[in-house]
Structure formats: C-alpha cells, structure tokens
Amino acid sequence: xxxxxxxxxxxxxxxxxxxxxxxxxxxxxxxxxxxxxxxxxxxxxxxxxxxxxxxxxxxxxxxxxxxxxxxxxxxxxxxxxxxxxxxxxxxxxxxxxxxxxxxxxxxxxxxxxxxxxxxxxxxxxxxxxxxxxxxxxxxxxxxxxxxxxxxxxxxxxxxxxxxxxxxxxxxxxxxxxxxxxxxxxxxxxxxxxxxxxxxxxxxxxxxxxxxxxxxxxxxxxxx
Amino acid sequence: xxxxxxxxxxxxxxxxxxxxxxxxxxxxxxxxxxxxxxxxxxxxxxxxxxxxxxxxxxxxxxxxxxxxxxxxxxxxxxxxxxxxxxxxxxxxxxxxxxxxxxxxxxxxxxxxxxxxxxxxxxxxxxxxxxxxxxxxxxxxxxxxxxxxxxxxxxxxxxxxxxxxxxxxxxxxxxxxxxxxxxxxxxxxxxxxxxxxxxxxxxxxxxxxxxxxxxxxxxxxxxxxxxxxxxxxxxxxxxxxxxxxxxxxxxxxxxxxxxxxxxxxxxxxxxxxxxxxxxxxxxxxxxxxxxxxxxxxxxxxxxxxxxxxxxxxxxxxxxxxxxxxxxxxxxxxxxxxxxxxxxxxxxx
Numbered sequence: 201x202x203x204x205x206x207x208x209x210x211x212x213x214x215x216x217x218x219x220x221x222x223x224x225x226x227x228x229x230x231x232x233x234x235x236x237x238x239x240x241x242x243x244x245x246x247x248x249x250x251x252x253x254x255x256x257x258x259x260x261x262x263x264x265x266x267x268x269x270x271x272x273x274x275x276x277x278x279x280x281x282x283x284x285x286x287x288x289x290x291x292x293x294x295x296x297x298x299x300x301x302x303x304x305x306x307x308x309x310x311x312x313x314x315x316x317x318x319x320x321x322x323x324x325x326x327x328x329x330x331x332x333x334x335x336x337x338x339x340x341x342x343x344x345x346x347x348x349x350x351x352x353x354x355x356x357x358x359x360x361x362x363x364x365x366x367x368x369x370x371x372x373x374x375x376x377x378x379x380x381x382x383x384x385x386x387x388x389x390x391x392x393x394x395x396x397x398x399x400x401x402x403x404x405x406x407x408x409x410x411x412x413x414x415x416x417x418x419x420x421x422x423x
Numbered sequence: 424x425x426x427x428x429x430x431x432x433x434x435x436x437x438x439x440x441x442x443x444x445x446x447x448x449x450x451x452x453x454x455x456x457x458x459x460x461x462x463x464x465x466x467x468x469x470x471x472x473x474x475x476x477x478x479x480x481x482x483x484x485x486x487x488x489x490x491x492x493x494x495x496x497x498x499x500x501x502x503x504x505x506x507x508x509x510x511x512x513x514x515x516x517x518x519x520x521x522x523x524x525x526x527x528x529x530x531x532x533x534x535x536x537x538x539x540x541x542x543x544x545x546x547x548x549x550x551x552x553x554x555x556x557x558x559x560x561x562x563x564x565x566x567x568x569x570x571x572x573x574x575x576x577x578x579x580x581x582x583x584x585x586x587x588x589x590x591x592x593x594x595x596x597x598x599x600x601x602x603x604x605x606x607x608x609x610x611x612x613x614x615x616x617x618x619x620x621x622x623x624x625x626x627x628x629x630x631x632x633x634x635x636x637x638x639x640x641x642x643x644x645x646x647x648x649x650x651x652x653x654x655x656x657x658x659x660x661x662x663x664x665x666x667x668x669x670x671x672x673x674x675x676x677x678x679x680x681x682x683x684x685x686x687x688x689x690x691x692x693x694x695x696x697x698x699x700x701x702x703x704x705x706x707x708x709x710x711x712x713x714x715x716x717x718x719x720x721x722x723x724x725x726x727x728x729x730x731x732x733x734x735x736x737x738x739x740x741x742x743x744x745x746x747x748x749x750x751x752x753x754x755x756x757x758x759x760x761x762x763x764x765x766x767x768x769x770x
Contacts, residue, residue, distance in 0.1 A: 273450075273480055332452070335722040338754045341668050341691075346644050352479050352637040355717075359480025362719045363450035 235397075236322045237288040242309070246291040252306045255376070260295070260304035262375035263366075270364035271299040277356035283315035283349075286323035297357065317353040321345030324394075329358070331366045442700065442734050443710040445503065445602060446727045449481040449717055454491040454502070456720045461731030464501040466534060467491065467716065468632075473521040474505045475536075475558055476716040477632025489528045501531035507556035508632050509537045509615075519543050526551050534580065535559070536615055545574040554602070555579040558615035558629065564596035571599050578602055580712060582614050583694060587702050587765050594707030603703060605696040606726055607714025608756065609763055611689045612674055619673040623655040635672045642671075660691075667691070667758040675756070691757030697733050699765055704737065722754050 264271055271278055274297055284293040294313050296303040307313050319326065325344050328334035336358045339345040347354050373384055446462035448454035457465045468474025470482035483491060492502045504525040510518040518540045525533055526548045533551060535541050536558035544553055557580040561567050570576050578600040581590060585603075594601055612619070617634075621627035624639040641653045648664030652671040659676040661684075662668045669675050669691020677684050694714070696703070703711070711734070713726055729751060736742060752758055 275479070277479060329719075332720045335719040335725075335754055337718055337756075338722065341756060341758055342753060343650065343662070343665065343668055346650070347642050348644070351640040351642065355637050356479035358719075359450060359478070359717075363452045363480075365452045365720065 235324045237324075237397075239288075242288055242290050244290050246289075246306070246308050249306060249308075256293075256304040256306055259372065259375040260297075260302045263371060264299065264302050266371070266374060267364045267366070268299070270360045271297055271302070273360040273363060274299075274356050277353045280316045280350060280353040281314055282353070282357060283313055283318035283320075284326065285318060285320040286326055287320050289323050297360075315349065317350040317357070318348040319345060319354055319357075320348070327368060330361050331368050332362050336362075442704060442708070442737065443602075444727070444730055444734055445710050445712045447607075447713055447716040447718065447723065448491070449476065449478075449715075450720075451483060451487045451491050453716075453720050453723045455494055457723050457727050458495050458498050458500045460724050460727035462500055462727050464503055464531065464710070465491075465495055466503040466505050466712075468505040468507075469521050469524070471517065471521070472630075472632045473508055473518050475507050475556070475628045475632050475634075476505075477508075478637065478717050481717060485524050485528065488525070488530075492529045496529070502529075503532045503534055503554060504528075504530040505534040505556065506540060507534050507536040507558045509558075509629050510539050511630065515539065515543075519547075522547065532577070541570070541574040541576070549575075552577050556615075557582050557604075560613055560615040562593070564593060567593075567597045567599065571597070578709065580604075583610055584613070584764055587699065587706055590703070590708065590765075591706035600709035601707065602710035602712050603696075603708050604694055604714055605700070605703075605711040606730065606751070607693055607718075608670070609689065609692060609694040609761065610674070611763075617674075620654075623657050623673055635670065640671045669757045690759070692759040692761045693755035693757075694763045695751060695755070695760040696762055696765055697730065697751075699762060700733055700737055702765075718754075725754060726751060 278297045278299055280296070282295040282297070284295055286292070290309050291306050292309055292313060294303070294305045294307060294315060321329075321339065321344055325334060325339055329336050329339060329345070336345070340347065369387055443463045444461065445464045445466055446457040446460075448457050448465045448467040454465050454467060467488070468476060468482050469488070470484060471477065474482065476482070488502075488504065495502045504521075506518060506521045506525065508518075518537065522533060522535075522540065522544045526544075531552065532554045533544055534554045534556045535544060536556040541553065541555075544551060553574060553576045555561055555567070555570055555576045555578065559570070559579075560582065561570060561579055562582050562585060567576075567579050570579075576599055579597070580602045581593070581604075583604050585593070590601065590603065610617075615629055617629070618627065620634045620636070621630070624636055626633050626636045626639070628634040635654050639655045643651045643653075645651060650660075650662040650668055652659045652662075652668070654671045654673065654676075657673065657676070659671045659673065660669065661677070674688040675691045676687070678687050679685070680687060700711070711730065713730060715722055715726070752760060
C-alpha cells in the first residue's frame with residue numbers, strides 16, 4: 201500500500217474568525233510533503249523502451265479486463281490522450297484509456313508527445329492519487345501537482361480512477377501472469393526500500409532546512 | 424412570527440444532542456468509504472444534470488444507486504439523493520424520472536430545490552421524505568414554513584451565510600429539522616440564485632449542475648513558476664510560485680481593485696465549523712453536512728472519520744474541536760480554513 205510511502209495530508213488546522221482574511225497560511229511540515237525522488241533519478245537513463253512497451257501495454261490491457269466500469273465511467277474522455285508526467289523520473293507516460301483499444305506508452309523525457317490533457321507531479325504523489333490515497337484537489341491546492349490542457353478530461357480520469365479503488369501492486373501482479381508470483385514476493389522488499397528512501401530523504405531535507413536557517417540567522421546577525 | 428418550541432424540542436428529545444453526520448459521495452466507492460468511515464447518512468446524485476455536482480466521471484447510474492443504498496442500509500446508514508437543480512421547461516421528465524427512480528431505489532430522502540419538482544414528488548410519492556436543498560435559497564421562517572405546509576418537507580439545508588444566533592432564531596420559528604454545512608467549500612453567495620458562473624460560461628450550478636464548469640477552466644504554469652487560472656474569458660487568479668491555490672470560481676477570484684490585486688468577495692478558503700458543534704446543537708440544528716461530492720475517497724475517509732469522532736465526543740462530553748480540526752488544513756482550499764459567517768466577526 202502506498203500509504204506506507206506517502207504521508208497523509210496534515211498540519212495544524214487554521215480556524216477562527218478572520219483568519220481567512222488576516223492569517224498567513226501555515227506551511228506544511230517537511231514530512232507532510234509528497235516525496236520527491238532525488239534529482240539524480242531524473243538524470244538516469246530511462247528503462248529501455250523495447251522492454252517497457254509490452255509490459256505497459258499488458259498492464260493497461262489487463263486493467264481494462266479487470267475494471268471495465270472504470271473505462272465506462274470515463275465516457276468520451278476515454279479517447280483523449282493524457283500526458284502523465286512524473287516530474288522526478290526520466291520518462292513520461294502517454295495514456296489513452298479507450299475501452300476499444302487502450303494505450304500506455306513510455307517516452308523519454310524531452311521526446312515529443314502529443315497530448316490533450318496533462319497531469320504533472322512527483323511520481324509518488326501521482327501513484328497515491330491513482331489509487332485513492334491522496335486527494336487530487338488537495339495536491340492541486342498545495343501546488344504539488346499541475347494540470348494543463350483539457351481540465352474536464354483530467355477530472356474525468358481522476359474521478360474514474362478514484363472510483364475504481366485500484367491497488368496498483370495487485371494490478372501489476374494480475375497483469376504479468378507467470379511473473380506475478382515473483383512480483384508478490386518482491387512487494388515487501390519494494391515497500392521497505394521506498395520507506396527507507398522516504399525516511400532518508402526526509403532526514404536530509406530537515407538537515408538542509410536546518411542549515412539554511414542557520415545560514416540565514418548568521419546573515420541576519422551580520423546585517 | 425410564531426415560535427414553535429414543540430418542534431424544536433422534538434428534534435432533540437430529552438435535550439440530548441442528536442447530530443446526524445451527512446457525508447458526500449461522488450462515486451459508489453466514495454459512498455462505501457463514507458459509510459465505513461462513520462457517516463450516519465450519505466448524499467449523492469444521478470449521473471446527469473438533475474444534481475448540482477454534474478462533473479465528468481462523477482455520480483451514480485440507477486444500478487449503482489441501488490447497490491449503494493443496499494450497502495448503506497446493511498450498515499445502518501441512510502442515503503439521501505440530491506435532485507437539486509432547476510427543471511428546464513419542456514424537459515421536466517428528466518427530473519420526474521430521477522424522483523421516481525430514487526424512490527424506487529429506496530432513497531431515505533430526496534434533496535430537492537425546484538418548486539415544480541417538489542410538487543411532483545409530494546404528489547406522486549406522498550410517503551417519501553423530502554429535504555429542501557440549499558439551492559432552494561430558503562432562509563426565512565416564512566419561506567420555509569410555506570414549503571413545509573405546501574410540500575411537507577421534513578428538513579431544510581441552510582445556506583452558509585447565517586450566523587449562529589440567526590440559526591437559533593430560525594429553528595424556534597420553523598416546524599422542520601435544519602441541516603448546516605460544517606466542512607468544505609465555502610459558498611458565500613445566495614445559493615440557487617448565484618449567476619456568476621453563468622455570467623462567465625453560460626453554465627451554472629442551478630441549471631446545469633456545474634459551478635465553474637471544467638470545460639471552461641484552463642490552467643497555465645508560467646516560466647517563473649506562477650500558476651494562472653482562467654474561467655472562460657476571465658483570469659481568476661495568478662498564484663505566485665509556491666503560493667497555495669484555490670478553485671477557479673469568480674467568487675474566490677483575485678481582481679485588480681484600485682490598482683492592486685484583491686479578493687473582492689472571498690479568499691480561497693474552506694469552511695471548518697468543528698469548533699462550533701456544541702453551539703450548533705444548542706441552536707437546534709439536527710444534521711451536519713460535509714461538502715465535497717467532487718472530492719476523492721481520501722478526502723471523504725479523512726473528513727468523515729474526523730467529524731464522526733467529533734460528533735461522538737459531543738455525546739461523551741469530550742472536546743469535539745480537537746478531533747476534527749487537526750490535519751484537515753491540507754484538504755482545504757488554499758490550505759486555509761475559516762468558521763465563516765457562523766461567528767460574525769468575519770469581514
């Protein structure tokens with residue numbers, strides 16, 4: 201479950217008369233931000249296309265077979281081309297959730313991709329939203345995700361995905377038939393790896409924030 | 424005006440607080456999550472323009488509504504069906520069919536706004552419980568008592584523009600239950616009468632079920648990281664890099680006034696009245712409504728479970744505010760919350 205990896209939204213609530221007009225918005229604490237993968241990850245070479253193409257196609261075809269109601273809920277928006285841009289990964293995805301012929305294609309970042317609606321954000325935030333563990337509007341309010349192009353189509357996709365209540369691990373397992381047993385065995389290791397990574401990055405960000413504050417204090421003192 | 428003390432007492436027999444938590448469900452999965460999270464009642468609508476949240480990918484087919492009602496009833500929760508847009512001349516059958524189908528599916532109550540739809544429901548289904556939608560814009564004892572007398576409404580959903588003393592006064596003068604919003608989108612207009620969305624796009628929540636229809640919304644991220652939101656031909660806002668964003672509605676837009684950008688009507692902020700639950704009980708309120716049928720299951724689970732704890736805390740003499748105010752800020756528009764006009768120290 202991604203709730204192991206993606207901290208739920210939180211932060212001290214602001215209530216009280218007048219605060220909507222007078223109070224400064226309170227920043228979320230560092231550990232409540234969606235995890236962004238280290239900058240290095242985006243600079244890595246993307247996975248080879250010849251390997252990813254059949255895997256992604258098998259995945260989206262399996263999704264249609266297992267969740268036809270999700271594709272039906274999309275209605276005409278199923279024929280739109282969606283750009284899914286995990287901004288901290290070296291590739292983007294192009295999705296056409298058509299009930300007739302669904303497509304999921306990986307493209308190297310920077311390669312031309314025709315799209316009509318786009319969602320951009322950290323990979324784990326997009327994953328958490330896709331399986332109903334993060335609220336899309338909240339991620340939009342906090343500027344963690346950005347929507348471009350056909351807003352109506354993006355909303356339709358978000359709502360259809362949310363209703364499908366997907367567990368992406370389960371979907372991958374179901375899609376890859378003979379490989380699913382191996383994937384199931386790898387799941388605890390993958391969760392542990394991501395959780396370790398999240399903790400390490402949170403700690404690094406805290407240390408960096410502390411160092412920045414100290415430097416700022418010194419600069420203020422000098423001034 | 425006559426004071427109906429008997430009606431007020433009937434709402435809370437024995438003086439015991441009885442707050443019903445009415446929760447949003449935009450999809451069947453959200454309905455199940457709302458029930459599992461502790462909703463006493465869930466409200467939802469059909470996948471067409473008969474309900475005021477007619478957004479793409481949302482809402483229920485007839486079969487989904489039947490399944491949802493069965494799921495809720497099996498767990499002791501009610502389902503209220505919102506048919507709360509205004510019927511269009513020549514197309515009344517769409518609204519009448521929605522009423523018939525909701526009744527046939529076993530809805531515990533219908534939430535209606537249009538007088539013609541109310542009349543049809545009262546005549547065709549006299550045993551069906553009817554609630555008056557906030558879209559009906561009824562906020563005076565005269566208006567509400569007329570609708571009780573004429574159509575037998577059992578509950579009115581009050582607009583988010585009344586203070587606590589006004590709600591208490593109203594409850595003493597009407598012979599039906601009241602439901603008030605406690606969390607979510609803060610509409611500061613005369614609901615059901617607001618024409619801002621219609622002015623900008625030709626579509627409105629009143630007639631088409633969409634406030635700021637997404638078909639007319641566009642976002643653009645600029646090179647410096649600023650986010651520009653537009654509705655039709657209007658620029659609604661330009662959020663600086665890192666600044667928390669809000670919905671692209673005209674009432675929460677930032678416009679240039681006297682040479683400086685300014686929130687003319689209201690800032691991007693959400694209502695959170697968790698700290699006022701005891702006062703709402705004392706004011707005679709029966710039910711609390713959580714806004715957000717257009718929101719995700721994650722929102723529904725979090726907000727419903729927090730408010731259920733708060734409502735339960737009321738019964739045990741605990742502090743309801745602490746249960747429902749922490750950790751909801753990030754789910755709020757602009758990541759900010761307000762008690763709105765319930766306490767009239769606001770603008």
